[in-house]
Amino acid sequence: KQEVTQIPAALSVPEGENLVLNCSFTDSAIYNLQWFRQDPGKGLTSLLLIQSSQREQTSGRLNASLDKSSGRSTLYIAASQPGDSATYLCAVRPKTSGSRLTFGEGTQLTVNP
């Protein structure tokens, strides 16, 4: 059974710092991996989707990498801002599960002004 783990569970950084969030998964047979952002009491917003054949995706100050063989992904946030404060979740789409996603528990990020 696919399991997704995110480390750390919580992270607090000063504004302007570059930071990395980690995601690991146990089964490398995936179609893709996605990173989502969730603000308190809100739904999820998709940030980046990396297909299994890709190594990374970039959007603005965000860069996500995927190493399928080692079962790892990282989300790099450059020049962090207080508005980046949120919970970040990663999810994989296993090849054995159709369109279903398996989510990690998330990293709660706080960027202090």
Add this chain to the structure above:
Amino acid sequence: DGGITQSPKYLFRKEGQNVTLSCEQNLNHDAMYWYRQDPGQGLRLIYYSQIVNDFQKGDIAEGYSVSREKKESFPLTVTSAQKNPTAFYLCASSSSAQETQYFGPGTRLLVL
């Protein structure tokens, strides 16, 4: 505006009562999903539907029921058999072409 709407935002359930959470999308997506989120945890899949009039159980379907009579709508009923229903419920949809799941704003269910 295209998107997913969920209602109500807050819902209170009495002991032994069934309640229904609404999810509507105008994105013309074929697939729709219901997730449950408990504090400090990730999302767990309750039910999903790939096409109208068809749906499958997710990882935690016990105590829940769904229907998919229209492409736009995927209501979730929390039955009295669900003994611990307090949670944040999220609905999502996706198309096979885009793969990304789009989420609604969520419904918070509380037990009186």
